[in-house]
Amino acid sequence: MNIRVEHLSKRFGTFEAVRDVTFEVRSGSLVALLGPSGSGKSTILRILAGLDTPDAGAVWLGDEDATRVHARARAIGFVFQHYALFRHLTVEDNVSFGLDVRGVPKPEARRRARELLALVGLGGLERRFPSQLSGGQRQRVALARALAPEPKLLLLDEPFGAVDAKVREELREWLRRLHDEVGVTSIFVTHDQDEAFSVADRVLVIHRGGLEQSGTPAQILDEPATEFVARFVGEVNVLDARVEGATARAGALRAEVPTGGPEGDVHLVVRSYDLKLWRDDAGVATVERVVTLGDRVRVHATVDGAGAIVAQFPRRSSLLRGVEPGARVAVEVTSARAYGSSSSM
Amino acid sequence: MSAALAPGPLARALRAGVVLYVVALVAVPLATLVEVGLADGPAAFFGRIGAPTARAALWLTTWTALLVGALNVVLGTATAWVLVRYRLPGRALLSALVDLPLAIPTLVAGVMLALLYGPTALAGRALSALGVEVVFARPGIVLALLFVTLPFVVRAVEPLLAEIDPAEEEAAIVLGAGPVQTFRTVFLPAILPAALSGGIRSVGRALGEFGSIVVIAGNVPGRTLTAPVFVFGEIESGEPGAAAATSIGLLALALALHAVAWAVERRTGARRAE
Amino acid sequence: MRSDARAPAASSTGARAGRVALVILVLLYLGVVLIGPLGALGGELADVGVGAALGALGREDALAALRMTVVLTAIAVAVNAVVGTAGAIAIVRHRFRGRALLSALADLPLAVSPVVIGLAFLALVGRDGVLAPWLDALGVRVVFAFPGLVVAVLFVTLPYTIREVAYVLEEIGTSEEEAAVTLGASAWQTFWRVTLPNVRVALGYGLLMTMARSLGEFGAVLVLGGSISGQTQTATTFIHDAIEERELAPAYGMAALLAAISVLLLAALEWAKGRRARAAEKEADR
Numbered sequence: 081m082n083i084r085v086e087h088l089s090k091r092f093g094t095f096e097a098v099r100d101v102t103f104e105v106r107s108g109s110l111v112a113l114l115g116p117s118g119s120g121k122s123t124i125l126r127i128l129a130g131l132d133t134p135d136a137g138a139v140w141l142g143d144e145d146a147t148r149v150h151a152r153a154r155a156i157g158f159v160f161q162h163y164a165l166f167r168h169l170t171v172e173d174n175v176s177f178g179l180d181v182r183g184v185p186k187p188e189a190r191r192r193a194r195e196l197l198a199l200v201g202l203g204g205l206e207r208r209f210p211s212q213l214s215g216g217q218r219q220r221v222a223l224a225r226a227l228a229p230e231p232k233l234l235l236l237d238e239p240f241g242a243v244d245a246k247v248r249e250e251l252r253e254w255l256r257r258l259h260d261e262v263g264v265t266s267i268f269v270t271h272d273q274d275e276a277f278s279v280a281d282r283v284l285v286i287h288r289g290g291l292e293q294s295g296t297p298a299q300i301l302d303e304p305a306t307e308f309v310a311r312f313v314g315e316v317n318v319l320d321a322r323v324e325g326a327t328a329r330a331g332a333l334r335a336e337v338p339t340g341g342p343e344g345d346v347h348l349v350v351r352s353y354d355l356k357l358w359r360d361d362a363g364v365a366t367v368e369r370v371v372t373l374g375d376r377v378r379v380h381a382t383v384d385g386a387g388a389i390v391a392q393f394p395r396r397s398s399l400l401r402g403v404e405p406g407a408r409v410a411v412e413v414t415s416a417r418a419y420g421s422s423s424s425m
Numbered sequence: 426m427s428a429a430l431a432p433g434p435l436a437r438a439l440r441a442g443v444v445l446y447v448v449a450l451v452a453v454p455l456a457t458l459v460e461v462g463l464a465d466g467p468a469a470f471f472g473r474i475g476a477p478t479a480r481a482a483l484w485l486t487t488w489t490a491l492l493v494g495a496l497n498v499v500l501g502t503a504t505a506w507v508l509v510r511y512r513l514p515g516r517a518l519l520s521a522l523v524d525l526p527l528a529i530p531t532l533v534a535g536v537m538l539a540l541l542y543g544p545t546a547l548a549g550r551a552l553s554a555l556g557v558e559v560v561f562a563r564p565g566i567v568l569a570l571l572f573v574t575l576p577f578v579v580r581a582v583e584p585l586l587a588e589i590d591p592a593e594e595e596a597a598i599v600l601g602a603g604p605v606q607t608f609r610t611v612f613l614p615a616i617l618p619a620a621l622s623g624g625i626r627s628v629g630r631a632l633g634e635f636g637s638i639v640v641i642a643g644n645v646p647g648r649t650l651t652a653p654v655f656v657f658g659e660i661e662s663g664e665p666g667a668a669a670a671t672s673i674g675l676l677a678l679a680l681a682l683h684a685v686a687w688a689v690e691r692r693t694g695a696r697r698a699e
Numbered sequence: 700m701r702s703d704a705r706a707p708a709a710s711s712t713g714a715r716a717g718r719v720a721l722v723i724l725v726l727l728y729l730g731v732v733l734i735g736p737l738g739a740l741g742g743e744l745a746d747v748g749v750g751a752a753l754g755a756l757g758r759e760d761a762l763a764a765l766r767m768t769v770v771l772t773a774i775a776v777a778v779n780a781v782v783g784t785a786g787a788i789a790i791v792r793h794r795f796r797g798r799a800l801l802s803a804l805a806d807l808p809l810a811v812s813p814v815v816i817g818l819a820f821l822a823l824v825g826r827d828g829v830l831a832p833w834l835d836a837l838g839v840r841v842v843f844a845f846p847g848l849v850v851a852v853l854f855v856t857l858p859y860t861i862r863e864v865a866y867v868l869e870e871i872g873t874s875e876e877e878a879a880v881t882l883g884a885s886a887w888q889t890f891w892r893v894t895l896p897n898v899r900v901a902l903g904y905g906l907l908m909t910m911a912r913s914l915g916e917f918g919a920v921l922v923l924g925g926s927i928s929g930q931t932q933t934a935t936t937f938i939h940d941a942i943e944e945r946e947l948a949p950a951y952g953m954a955a956l957l958a959a960i961s962v963l964l965l966a967a968l969e970w971a972k973g974r975r976a977r978a979a980e981k982e983a984d985r
Contacts, residue, residue, distance in 0.1 A: 126427070131877055133428040151429035151880045158881040164874035168896040178882035181892070229883055429880045430873060432793055436886065440789040443782055444801055450854055451804045454819035455811070457829055461822040500728045507725040511718065521969050522733060527908070528961040528968065530915025532935045536942070536954045537736035540743045548735065571732045604714055633812025635918035636935065640942065653814045653918065660818055660922060669822065672815040679810040 081142045081232040081265055082107050083128070088137035090123055090289075097123040098134070099289040105267060105282075110259045112276035113269045115286035116312070121269045122161075124286070125235050128267065129158045141233065157226030157264075159236040163218045165210040171197065171221050172206035178229035196224040200258070215243040216251060223255075227262065236268035240275060252279050273313050277301065285309050307419035310349040317355070317389045321348035323418050331385025332364035335413035346418040355391035357381065359402035360410035365389070367407045370400075379403060383411060455676070462669030473670035481647045482655035483674050489563070489651070490631035493570040498624040501578025502616065508579070509586040520583075526575045534572045535640030538565065542641075561643045566651065569637035574630050578623035582616045589615055618689060625686040632679050737958075744955045752952030760928045761949055764937035765956075768914055771848055771933065775856045775913040776906050783860020783905055784898070790861070791868040805861045808854055816854050817922025820847065843925040848933065851919035856912045860905030867901040868894075904971040911964045914957060 083105040090098040097120045105111050113121040126132040128139060130151030138147045146154055166174050172193045173180075179189035197203055200220040210218055219239065226234060239255065240248040256279050259266055270276050276283045277297040285292040285300060285308075293305040304310035311318060321330035323343045328335045330348050337348070357365065357379060368388070369380040377400060379391045389411070393400055403409060432440065463470055473479060507513065508520050526534065542549045542559035552559055559565045589612065597607040635653040642649040644658060652675050659668035744752055755761065789795070790802045808816070824830050824841040834841060841847045875897065879889040895902075917935040924931035926940055934953055941950035 129429075129881055131427045131429045131881070151877075152883050152885065154881075155883075156881060158878065160874050160878055162874065164878040166875055166878070166893060166896075177879070177884070177892070181879070181882065181884040181888045225878075225882070427873060427877055430792065430876055430886075430889075433886050436788075436793075439785045440793060440795070443786045443789055444797060446782060447786065447801055447804045447857065450850070450857060451807050454816070454823045454854075455807070457823040458815070458819035461829075500725070503721060504725045504728065507722055511722060513722065519729065521965065522729070522737075524968065525733065525737070525961065525965055528911040528915075528965040530917060530935050530957050530961070532917040532938055533740075533915070533954045533957050533961075534736070536938065536950070537740045537958075540951075541736045541739035546739065548739075568732060572736065575733060604717065629810055633810075633815065635812060635814050636915075639917075639939070653812045656812070656814045656818060657918070657922065660814075660821065665818070665821070665827070668818050672812075672818050675812055675815055679812070683806075683810040 082140075083233060083265065083267070084138075084140035085124070085128070086138045086140070088124065088127060088134050088139070090120075090127060090132065090134050096289050098127070101137070101286075101289070101291045103284055103291060103294055105265060107265055108263050109281045110256070110266045110279065111268075112280035112283045113267060113286055114273060114276040114283050114312075115271065117271050119271075119286045120289035121271075121286040122237055123289075125237055125267065125269050128233070129156050129235050130154050131158075155229065155231050155233075157229070157231035157234040159219075159222045159226050159234070159239055161238040162242055163210070163222040165218055165221055165225070167210050169209075170206065171202065171208050171210070171213070174210065174221055175225045175228050177225060182229065192228060193224070196228055197221075199261075200224045201254075214247075216247040219243060219251060223258070227264070231264065234264045234266040236266065238270060239268050240270075240272075248275075255279060277313075285312065287312070304349075304417065307347055307349060310417055310419065315352040315390065315392065317350045317352065319348045319350070319383075319386050319389070321346050321386075321418065328416065328418055331383050331387070333383050333386050333411055333413065335416040337416055337418045341418045342420040346420060348416055348418050350389070350413055350416045352378070352390045352392040354413065354415040355389060356399060356412040356414060357391050357403065357409040358399045359407055361408050363408045363410035365409050365411050367403055367405055367409055369405060370403060381409060381411070458669055459673055459676070461665070462673045465666065469666070470670050470673070473667045474674050476667065478646045478650065479652075479655060479667060479671050479674075482650045482652045483671060485563075485566075485650065486632055486652040486675070487678065489566050489570060490628045493567060493574055493631045494624040494628035496567075496571060497574055497578045497627040498620050501575070501623060501627075502582050502620050505579045505582035505586055505616075509583055523576050523579050526573050531569075531573050531634065531636035532640060535569055535637035538568055538572065538637065538641045542568070560641055561645065561649060563642075563649060565641040566638055566649060569641050570627075570631040570634055573634055573637055574627035577627045577630065578620055581619040581623035581626075585616050585619050586612070618692065622686055622689045625682055625689065629679055629682045629686065632675060632682070740951070740955060740958060743951050747948050747951055751948050752955060754952075755946075755949035756952045756956065758949065760932065761937060761953060763929045764932040764934050764953075767848070767932065768934040771852045771920075772910050772913045774849055775852045775909050778853060779856055779860045779909045780902065780906060782857070783864050783909075784895070784902060786861040787864035787868055787898070788894070791865050792873070802865075806858055808857050813851075813855060813916065813918030814922055817851060817919045820850055820854075820919075820923055824850075842923055843927060843931060845931065847923035848920050848931055851923045852913045852916055855916050855919055856909040859908040859912065860902060863901040863905035863908070864898045867898050871897050900971055900975050904968065904975070907964055907968050907971065911961060911968075914960060914964075 086102050088098050088101040101124060113124060115121045123132060127134050130149060134147065138145055140146065141154065166177065169177065172190065175193035175196055176189040179192060194206060197206060200223055202217060202220055202224070205213065205217065210221065213221065240251050243251065252275060280297065282294060283297055283300050284294040287308050293300060293309045300309060301313055304313065310316060319330035319333070321328040323337060323341065323346050326336055326339045328337045328346065328348050335348060335350065365381040365383040367379060367381045371378045371380070372395065375395045377393045377395055377397070379393065380388065381391070382388055474483070504523065508516060513519065539560055540546055542552065542565065544550070544553060544560065549559060557564060559568060593611050594607060597611050602610060633653060635657065638651055638654055642651070644650045644654050652671055656668045656671050659665070659671070756765070786801065786805060790798060790805070821842060822828055824834060826842065839846070841850065875893050876889050879893045884892065915935060917939070920933050921936050921939065924933065924936065926932045926936035928940070932940070934957055938950050938953045941953070
């Protein structure tokens with residue numbers, strides 16, 4: 081089912097939670113709403129589900145204007161951040177709940193629940209109660225429960241927020257595979273960029289209630305449309321710079337920028353892995369600190385006339401030879417983007 | 426509040442019914458009482474509330490309630506301390522017994538106390554020999570009030586004491602704090618708001634207590650006649666004016682306390698016990 | 700973690716003496732105020748003879764008083780089960796004008812002396828009460844009659860279920876109810892299948908408190924009922940009248956019976972509290 085959201089707005093008191101958001105989600109895709117906490121992404125999800133009503137705008141589910149349709153009639157599966165499993169019901173009764181309330185005969189509902197529990201890898205746990213499950217298992221029950229009534233759209237609010245890092249990794253993989261298997265159009269909310277990029281077909285970046293950019297993970301990473309997006313995804317350096325033509329200068333540093341962007345005073349955004357530096361006594365920067373992080377090394381340096389930068393290298397990079405605190409280094413910017421310095425952050 | 430859970434017509438009708446029920450049951454009678462009590466004008470009202478017997482009854486009720494509140498703060502905290510921190514035999518039973526006054530009719534509590542401390546009973550005789558009269562005397566009032574308010578402070582303090590991180594206490598000891606200092610710096614700040622709130626609730630409960638006092642303290646004007654018992658006596662003898670005036674005095678005291686307790690609880694998030 | 704006692708690690712002689720003194724103080728306190736009186740009732744009962752005391756309860760008036768107390772308690776439980784649940788949902792889940800007032804009024808009976816409550820109803824529906832002309836015209840008698848007793852008991856028991864249920868509703872939050880709605884449940888289904896099961900322990904706890912309070916209510920039923928033997932006498936006013944008339948066997952028998960029921964109620968309350976604590980612990984593990 082195609083989902084279309086048009087000019088959605090919602091305020092809580094004086095707080096504008098959602099501001100004129102418009103986007104479309106193609107049938108069968110898996111989309112991430114990515115943004116920092118408090119950016120309004122969960123509100124958008126709740127409006128899609130009918131749990132909140134928008135002050136303005138419309139929600140189209142397929143060919144139907146669903147803006148005023150009650151949550152119970154929308155046929156949307158919702159996976160809550162803390163699962164919201166019914167604590168007094170067994171796993172099986174949790175999963176069959178959506179079928180029971182629709183009057184599906186008990187044996188049929190039970191059969192379907194068991195099928196789904198097998199699908200999410202929880203066969204054998206039917207008689208357990210939610211309190212007897214691990215976080216990851218609860219997450220799967222919540223998903224099975226949401227899928228049981230065969231929703232046309234699946235919404236997941238921070239689906240991996242409440243499980244620990246290792247389980248999160250597995251669940252991501254698993255959700256992606258499950259999506260490909262079941263094929264239901266899905267939207268999930270996350271504040272974790274790795275999660276968004278590793279799982280979703282498309283990513284919508286939300287900031288202060290507005291949609292900053294939508295695109296494939298590669299587009300978002302390689303062509304961030306706004307300074308916020310550029311700064312939000314990945315570790316970045318932001319330098320005050322001046323652009324003339326295709327060249328930006330920040331103190332002693334020079335960088336090529338895509339043409340057609342802003343000119344004059346800009347914010348130059350450079351990812352830490354788009355910086356190269358090597359020992360050169362005639363260089364433009366001084367190394368301050370070298371920090372080893374597992375298989376990566378992070379170099380903190382100060383560029384003459386431009387301030388502090390951070391660059392990342394693979395641990396074994398040959399460029400690192402002689403790079404130590406106090407050393408002078410040359411700096412090359414392999415990729416950078418300029419944003420008008422007046423653009424709001 | 427989510428839009429999807431917005432109440433439907435049935436829920437709203439039920440809610441209107443509940444509001445109506447509560448207003449009719451609580452607000453209307455109490456408002457009527459206040460109205461009737463003040464109907465003869467402020468002079469009559471203050472004349473009644475200031476009459477020697479009424480004044481003495483209100484004063485007796487006030488100071489016994491405050492005394493019981495203070496005793497509860499100290500003894501209730503001590504009880505909670507012992508229940509939480511010491512491994513006494515029969516502790517579980519003791520802990521359950523503390524709740525008993527919540528379940529036992531206060532009149533029965535009065536009967537029990539009279540049976541133990543009455544002039545013919547063992548404890549009563551022993552105390553009499555020492556010159557202490559309990560039944561039909563003020564110590565009886567205090568005992569009865571202590572009985573009915575026993576759980577308030579204990580139950581408010583107990584969970585907080587149990588929650589205190591042992592590391593805090595150990596840190597204080599390691600830093601060289603003595604037992605008194607440790608109590609003052611580690612425990613007192615954690616439990617004081619709850620103990621006070623429990624104490625305030627004890628006072629409120631004590632202000633209104635009737636059943637146990639009727640049995641154990643009787644109604645000797647100026648000596649053991651508390652305000653609720655006085656109100657009852659005035660009703661019986663057909664003096665609704667004096668009864669209403671004293672009741673308004675009691676209501677005012679209770680409401681002021683209620684407000685204080687509510688403020689303390691709001692500030693501290695302490696959970697009360699009843 | 701109430702079950703594991705924590706004794707301080709460091710222990711000097713002085714500290715031990717202090718601990719012993721504290722334990723003795725507390726035991727003395729509980730003994731004087733609570734355990735002694737409880738034992739005195741038991742001892743008295745043994746003196747009078749359990750048979751004699753219970754036999755005295757077989758009297759017509761004692762049975763009538765007991766019956767009345769049971770009926771009043773049943774009414775209080777039935778009414779508060781509905782009012783407590785609906786009121787708590789209204790206070791916690793609904794947003795409407797008068798919500799704060801409802802919440803405050805529901806708590807108010809805890810702060811009002813039972814005698815004062817009795818007087819307030821006398822002022823409203825008593826012989827010279829504000830509503831007396833209307834009630835007379837309708838031929839309804841409230842005071843010194845069954846309705847007066849019902850009103851008294853309903854007033855004093857109002858707070859318990861509302862408070863207990865409201866507290867749990869607040870803690871649980873709305874996400875399970877929202878989940879039910881997204882799964883297609885109607886408001887009615889959501890209430891019966893999700894909300895009610897979630898509050899049932901709290902509701903049970905509140906109803907046990909309601910039972911204890913209505914069994915033991917004395918001041919308000921004395922003022923409003925008048926304790927007319929065989930008509931408006933309850934178990935507590937029966938004890939009171941029996942003591943006044945120096946009929947000690949039935950008084951102690953009835954007192955012991957009420958005390959025994961209280962202990963049973965207390966055991967049930969402790970059980971409900973334990974269940975709730977365990978449920979909370981499970982939640983904390985999540």
